[in-house]
Amino acid sequence: MTASNVSGQGTDSALFPTYARYPIALVKGEGSRLWDANGKCYLDFMSGLAVTNLGHAPKQVRDRLVEQLDTLWHVSNLFHIPQQEEAAKLLVKHSCADAVFFCNSGAEANEAAIKLARRYQNVIAGTGRTEIITFQQSFHGRTLATLTATGQDKVKDGFAPLPEGFRYAPFNDKDALLQAINHNTGAIMLEMIQAEGGVNLLDPAFAELIAQCCEEHGLLLIVDEVQTGMGRTGRWFAHEHYGLEPDIITSAKGLGSGFPVGAMLAKAKLREAFGPGSHGSTFGGTPLAMAAVIGTLLAHEEEELAKRADEMGQYLVQQLHAKIGAMSIVKEIRGLGLLIGIECHAPVAGMLAAAQAVGLLFVTAGPNVIRLLPNLKVTKEEIDEAIEVLVHVLESAEVTV
Numbered sequence: 001m002t003a004s005n006v007s008g009q010g011t012d013s014a015l016f017p018t019y020a021r022y023p024i025a026l027v028k029g030e031g032s033r034l035w036d037a038n039g040k041c042y043l044d045f046m047s048g049l050a051v052t053n054l055g056h057a058p059k060q061v062r063d064r065l066v067e068q069l070d071t072l073w074h075v076s077n078l079f080h081i082p083q084q085e086e087a088a089k090l091l092v093k094h095s096c097a098d099a100v101f102f103c104n105s106g107a108e109a110n111e112a113a114i115k116l117a118r119r120y121q122n123v124i125a126g127t128g129r130t131e132i133i134t135f136q137q138s139f140h141g142r143t144l145a146t147l148t149a150t151g152q153d154k155v156k157d158g159f160a161p162l163p164e165g166f167r168y169a170p171f172n173d174k175d176a177l178l179q180a181i182n183h184n185t186g187a188i189m190l191e192m193i194q195a196e197g198g199v200n201l202l203d204p205a206f207a208e209l210i211a212q213c214c215e216e217h218g219l220l221l222i223v224d225e226v227q228t229g230m231g232r233t234g235r236w237f238a239h240e241h242y243g244l245e246p247d248i249i250t251s252a253k254g255l256g257s258g259f260p261v262g263a264m265l266a267k268a269k270l271r272e273a274f275g276p277g278s279h280g281s282t283f284g285g286t287p288l289a290m291a292a293v294i295g296t297l298l299a300h301e302e303e304e305l306a307k308r309a310d311e312m313g314q315y316l317v318q319q320l321h322a323k324i325g326a327m328s329i330v331k332e333i334r335g336l337g338l339l340i341g342i343e344c345h346a347p348v349a350g351m352l353a354a355a356q357a358v359g360l361l362f363v364t365a366g367p368n369v370i371r372l373l374p375n376l377k378v379t380k381e382e383i384d385e386a387i388e389v390l391v392h393v394l395e396s397a398e399v400t401v
């Protein structure tokens with residue numbers, strides 16, 4: 001590598017320095033393993049940030065993509081796209097939703113959700129109540145509306161003026177939620193686990209209050225399942241753990257197993273809020289993207305991957321408690337399924353680098369939280385291997401704290 005700037009890219013890079021990149025270039029992936037340009041092998045416990053839920057290059061998705069590549073890549077949404085119907089029917093089958101809109105990313109799915117909620121309240125329900133309550137520490141994306149919805153100042157820095165229509169409440173604080181609801185509130189939007197925000201789990205009693213408030217005040221419930229969906233937490237969607245029935249669900253990341261695709265799912269009463277011309281996307285739901293989605297969803301069905309995530313998640317947490325739970329550096333182990341956070345009493349950036357050096361990849365969730373996101377087909381042996389590395393890096397960190 002040549003001289004590098006703050007992002008870790010060479011100063012001769014033609015890219016924007018938008019990412020603080022690790023000094024590794026990954027060139028090949030298979031299952032839970034990745035290889036860098038020097039042939040070094042890594043055990044992948046980050047899955048491209050909860051994207052490659054089926055592991056790298058899963059055959060079911062690959063075969064469908066290859067077949068579609070040989071047939072038709074793209075047609076405009078001005079035409080019927082049978083693969084979109086098939087993918088949407090599968091999503092409806094595995095959720096409480098009745099209608100699906102396909103887009104290309106998590107932020108776009110949330111953008112669609114915000115637009116749909118506003119349009120429903122303005123045009124269908126006629127209430128004119130358009131303010132959306134979101135939560136501190138949430139993360140909903142990087143477009144102007146979704147970064148405004150996000151409850152973290154760092155993503156908003158320098159981007160004023162921001163769109164109006166959002167109010168922020170502390171997560172899991174019942175009194176604050178009740179105070180935040182006013183005559184202009186139209187929806188509540190949240191993640192079931194604030195993944196980027198620190199692996200913060202929704203409190204079941206708070207979930208119950210949210211459901212009650214939505215019912216009582218005619219509010220729409222928008223659940224951002226971009227990271228928690230697609231089997232990651234041990235259910236198809238994480239809100240199932242809480243017995244919630246959202247009006248709108250957003251999905252992306254694991255939906256295409258690495259092919260970029262997002263989706264917004266909604267209840268039947270919201271269908272008419274988006275008529276022809278009210279929303280759209282050139283690339284949303286192309287035959288190629290739909291091949292990835294159908295392949296992914298069928299693999300989930302065949303292999304019962306949500307159930308597997310539940311079982312492997314339980315094993316992972318049990319082993320973490322047994323092997324690192326008593327260490328003084330470990331504050332808390334929390335999560336659902338295969339979205340696990342290890343909160344430490346010290347910053348974890350050095351531990352991440354130490355793990356990478358010995359071939360284990362994970363991510364952080366804020367300065368003090370290690371976030372584990374293995375693929376849903378991870379084996380017990382791979383979990384044991386990852387924990388061995390974690391024990392080693394946590395022990396070393398304990399000595400230096």
Ligand SMILES: Cc1ncc(COP(=O)(O)O)c(C=O)c1O
Pocket residue numbers: 049105106107108110139140141142191195196224225226227228252253
């Ligand atoms: C909960 C949540 N919502 C939205 C997003 C944004 O998704 P994307 O990066 O695909 O736009 C993310 C990305 O990390 C996320 O975790």
